[in-house]
Amino acid sequence: xxxxxxxxxxxxxxxxxxxxxxxxxxxxxxxxxxxxxxxxxxxxxxxxxxxxxxxxxxxxxxxxxxxxxxxxxxxxxxxxxxxxxxxxxxxxxxxxxxxxxxxxxxxxxxxxxxxxxxxxxxxxxxxxxxxxxxxxxxxxxxxxxxxxxxxxxxxxxxxxxxxxxxxxxxxxxxxxxxxxxxxxxxxxxxxxxxxxxxxxxxxxxxxxxxxxxxxxxxxxxxxxxxxxxxxxxxxxxxxxxxxxxxxxxxxxxxxxxxxxxxxxxxxxxxxxxxxxxxxxxxxxxxxxxxxxxxxxxxxxxx
Numbered sequence: 001x002x003x004x005x006x007x008x009x010x011x012x013x014x015x016x017x018x019x020x021x022x023x024x025x026x027x028x029x030x031x032x033x034x035x036x037x038x039x040x041x042x043x044x045x046x047x048x049x050x051x052x053x054x055x056x057x058x059x060x061x062x063x064x065x066x067x068x069x070x071x072x073x074x075x076x077x078x079x080x081x082x083x084x085x086x087x088x089x090x091x092x093x094x095x096x097x098x099x100x101x102x103x104x105x106x107x108x109x110x111x112x113x114x115x116x117x118x119x120x121x122x123x124x125x126x127x128x129x130x131x132x133x134x135x136x137x138x139x140x141x142x143x144x145x146x147x148x149x150x151x152x153x154x155x156x157x158x159x160x161x162x163x164x165x166x167x168x169x170x171x172x173x174x175x176x177x178x179x180x181x182x183x184x185x186x187x188x189x190x191x192x193x194x195x196x197x198x199x200x201x202x203x204x205x206x207x208x209x210x211x212x213x214x215x216x217x218x219x220x221x222x223x224x225x226x227x228x229x230x231x232x233x234x235x236x237x238x239x240x241x242x243x244x245x246x247x248x249x250x251x252x253x254x255x256x257x258x259x260x261x262x263x264x265x266x267x268x269x270x271x272x273x274x275x276x277x278x279x280x281x282x283x284x285x286x287x288x289x290x291x292x293x294x295x296x297x298x299x300x301x302x
Contacts, residue, residue, distance in 0.1 A: 028284040038064035049287035058187040078275040079267040084137035086266035090236030122146030127178030130185030175202040187214035197222040212266040215241035238266040
C-alpha cells in the first residue's frame, strides 16, 4: 500500500461508533470481522471501496455501499484446498472415531467399549450444500475415499457439474440420503438457519453435519437438541454463530461429546494468508487508481 503512495492505518473497531471514527475519511477500507452496516457506510465521506478480507461478505451491507457508490470486493479464490482439506479431516475424525479413541487411549483401558459404531466411508454419501470451488474440491476428495456425492445449490448449473461426479438433487433428498452433510454456501436471508429443527428431523440419526462456511447457517439450539436426543450422530464445526462472544450455546457446543469444534481455522495456512493479504490490498489499490477490481460483488459504475 505504501509503495503505491497510500497510508495504511490499522485499527480495531467492532461497533458503529468506533468504525465511523476510524473510517469516516478513509479512501478505501480493508474489512475483516467488523460489521459494515448502513449506519457506518452512510457516514463514509471519501470511501471508494470496501475490500472484504475473505470470501464471505455477509458482514457488509452491499446495498448501502451501492447506494453510496462504493465498490465491494472479496477474495473468492484462496483457501480452497485448506477448507476442503479441513472438511475431509472432520469427516475422517467422525468416521474413525478419533476423538473418543484418543480418550480411551488416555484412560489406559485400550478397549473397544465406549467407542461408537464405526463404518467405512466407502459407499457412504456426502451431501454438499453449496457447489462453488470449495464444494467441488470436497467432492473430489470425498470420491477419492470411495464416497458418493450429492449436491444442492439453488442456482445449480448441471452442465458445469459434468465430470465432477456430483449428483445434483433437492435439499430435501440430500438431507434424507446423506451420511455426511457439509455446508459450503454463503450466509444470506435464504441460508440463515437453513439447518433448523425441521431440517434436522429429515436427516438420518446416523448423519453428521460439517460446517466450514458460516455459523449462522445452523440453528445452534436445534443442533444441540438433536445431539442430546441422539437424533443426529455428530457435528464438526469450524464456525459458530456465537463465536464473537462466549455464550452458553458456544460453551455447550465446544464441550459437547458429539461435536468437534475448531476455532475458525479451516481457511488458514501460511500460503493462504499471504494470498489473502495480497489480493485484498491489490483490489483497493486498483480501485483507488480508477481501475476495476477483479472480484467486484456489487454493480456500480466505475
